[in-house]
Amino acid sequence: MVFNNTFIFGLLTGISLLISLILDKDKTFLGLKKGGKMFFNIFHPFLNILILISIVLFFIPDSVIVHYLGANSGWSGFGIAACIGSITLIPGFISYPLAATLLKQGATYSVIAVFITTLIMVGVVTMPLEIKYFGKKAAITRNILNLIAAVIIGIFVGWLM
Known part of the structure; x- marks a missing residue:
């Protein structure tokens, strides 16, 4: 049997939950109730955003994306990748195959690095949700610092490749 991260994390979660139940059933059930409530409060907005973005990306042909993020796009491709x-x-299971397609069609590694890094680390669309849970200052600061880090990573990857 091959162990993957999902199985390992599930096993660790199950063991932790069992230990917690043994130590204090009331606190464990209270924690599960609060966690479930938080999950459902976040799930609906996240699902709506995911559906909307998926529909938009469905209508944008790959050739248009490659044109603006390709090897001949220069610094503008770099900026567009960061914005997009x-x-x-x-x-990730959608973004990594998209990145592979972009590479095959001539996009640079630095553009792909900026795109993937901002995709994972910067969340403009999820900013209202993040502000709600972490506060405006923390959300904006985190996103700005991650955008700067993504650009630095892209420059570094371009230098390496």
Whole structure:
């Protein structure tokens, strides 16, 4: 049997939950109740955002994306990758194949690095949700610092490759 991260984290969660139940059933059930409530409060807005972005990306042909993020796009491609990555909300299992397609069609590694890094680390679309839970200052500061880090990572990857 091959162990993957999902199985390992599930096993650790199950063991932790069992230990917590043994130590204090009331606190464990209270924690599960609060966690479930938080999950459902976050789930609906997240699902709506994911559906909206998926529909938009469905109507944008790959050729248009490649044109603006390709090897001949220069610094503007770099900036566009940062903007697109910052405002889109797509999971890794969609973004990594998209990145592979962009590479095959001539996009640079630095553009892909900025796109993937901003996609994962910067969340303009999810900013209202983040502000709600972490506060305006923390959300904005986190996003700005991650955008700067993404650009630095892109420059570094371009230098390496």
